[in-house]
Amino acid sequence: MSLPETIHAIAFNKNGGVEVLEKLTFPFPQQKPTDIVVKVAYGGVNMIDTYFRKGLYPSPSFPQISGFEASGVIVKLPTDPAVLESKWFQLRGYKIGGRVAVNGLGSHAEYLSVPWKNVYPIPDELSLEAGAGILSHGLTALTLSTEAYNVKKGDTILIHTVAGGLGLLFTALAKHRGATVIGTTSTPEKAEIAKSYGADHVILYTKEDTVKRVLEITGGEGVDAVFDGVGKDTFLANFELLKRKGTLVAVGNASGAPDPISPLKLSPKNIKLVRPTVGNYIVTPEEAHPYFVELTNALKTGLFKIRIEKIFPFTVEGVREAQTELATPGNKISGKILIKIADV
Structure with a gap:
C-alpha cells in the first residue's frame, strides 16, 4: 500500500473553547518498533476530548491532535521481534488489512501510529462505525464495574447520565450481573432508551429531586454505589443518597471538576471515593487481555449494544459541532457520536 507523506488531523495549539480546534497538516506518523500503524475510518467523540481541549487534562505538547478513540484498518505491523513473538500479541490475531479499534490520545487523524497494546481487533459481527464507538466506553464500563466497584447480584446502583453512551453500557452490565439500576437523565425519551437497556428506575433530574427519589426508591437506605460522570453539579448530592459503606465512583467531569473536599466528608457513612x-487498569497486555475477551464476548452476545446517535464530517465545523453537542447539559444524545474520517 502506498502511504502519503503528510496527513490531516483535527488539533489545537492552545487550550480553550471549540474555536481553538483546527484542521492541520502533519508529517506521516513515525512508526516505533512496537507500534501498529492504522488508517483511520471513524473517530469516537468523548467527553475526555473536551477535557484535553480545555486544559483540565494537560496535553503532552502542542499542537495536540484531538480525540481518544478510533477504528480503521492495519497498514503496518510492529517490527520489534520481541513483540511479534509475544503470546499476548499473537493472541489478538493482528494482520495487515485487519479491522481494529484504537484507544489513545490523538486519534482524530487520517493515520495513527500507536503502541500495539492499545489496538484491539474488531469482531466480524461489528461494523467500523460500532468499533469506533465501543472501545472507550466498553473498557470503562468493564474495568470500573469490576475494580472501582465490583457490581454484583443484589446491589442497587445509581448511574448519572444513564442514557449516554457510557451510561447505557454501565446499565446493561449491571443488570447482567443482577443489580438494580437507578439512573438519571433529562427527558422522558432518553428515560425510555435507558429502560430498554435494563434500567429499573429513571429519574428526570430536570423535574425531580434526585436525592429524594433515590431515597424513596430504596426505602431510605440509599444505594451501594454511584457511577457519576457529571462531576461538579452532582458530586456533593451523592453523599446524601449513598448508603453506609457505599462507594462513589467519580467517572468524569461533564459539568466541571468537583470542588475539593476534606477526607472528613467520607467518615459519617464510611464512604469510599474512587477517581479511576x-x-x-490496563497498563500491561496481561491486565488488558481479560477485559478484551470480556468486551468481545459482550459484543458477540448482544450484551453491549452500540447505539450510534450521529456521525459528523471530518471538518473543523463538524468536530466543533460534535464536541459542543456532547458537552451541552441536557443534550439529546443517547448513545455515541462519531467523526467519519475516511473510507477504508
Whole structure:
C-alpha cells in the first residue's frame, strides 16, 4: 500500500473553547518498533476530548491532535521481534488489512501510529462505525464495574447520565450481573432508551429531586454505589443518597471538576471515593487481555449494544459541532457520536 507523506488531523495549539480546534497538516506518523500503524475510518467523540481541549487534562505538547478513540484498518505491523513473538500479541490475531479499534490520545487523524497494546481487533459481527464507538466506553464500563466497584447480584446502583453512551453500557452490565439500576437523565425519551437497556428506575433530574427519589426508591437506605460522570453539579448530592459503606465512583467531569473536599466528608457513612481512569487498569497486555475477551464476548452476545446517535464530517465545523453537542447539559444524545474520517 502506498502511504502519503503528510496527513490531516483535527488539533489545537492552545487550550480553550471549540474555536481553538483546527484542521492541520502533519508529517506521516513515525512508526516505533512496537507500534501498529492504522488508517483511520471513524473517530469516537468523548467527553475526555473536551477535557484535553480545555486544559483540565494537560496535553503532552502542542499542537495536540484531538480525540481518544478510533477504528480503521492495519497498514503496518510492529517490527520489534520481541513483540511479534509475544503470546499476548499473537493472541489478538493482528494482520495487515485487519479491522481494529484504537484507544489513545490523538486519534482524530487520517493515520495513527500507536503502541500495539492499545489496538484491539474488531469482531466480524461489528461494523467500523460500532468499533469506533465501543472501545472507550466498553473498557470503562468493564474495568470500573469490576475494580472501582465490583457490581454484583443484589446491589442497587445509581448511574448519572444513564442514557449516554457510557451510561447505557454501565446499565446493561449491571443488570447482567443482577443489580438494580437507578439512573438519571433529562427527558422522558432518553428515560425510555435507558429502560430498554435494563434500567429499573429513571429519574428526570430536570423535574425531580434526585436525592429524594433515590431515597424513596430504596426505602431510605440509599444505594451501594454511584457511577457519576457529571462531576461538579452532582458530586456533593451523592453523599446524601449513598448508603453506609457505599462507594462513589467519580467517572468524569461533564459539568466541571468537583470542588475539593476534606477526607472528613467520607467518615459519617464510611464512604469510599474512587477517581479511576481506565488506562491505569490496563497498563500491561496481561491486565488488558481479560477485559478484551470480556468486551468481545459482550459484543458477540448482544450484551453491549452500540447505539450510534450521529456521525459528523471530518471538518473543523463538524468536530466543533460534535464536541459542543456532547458537552451541552441536557443534550439529546443517547448513545455515541462519531467523526467519519475516511473510507477504508
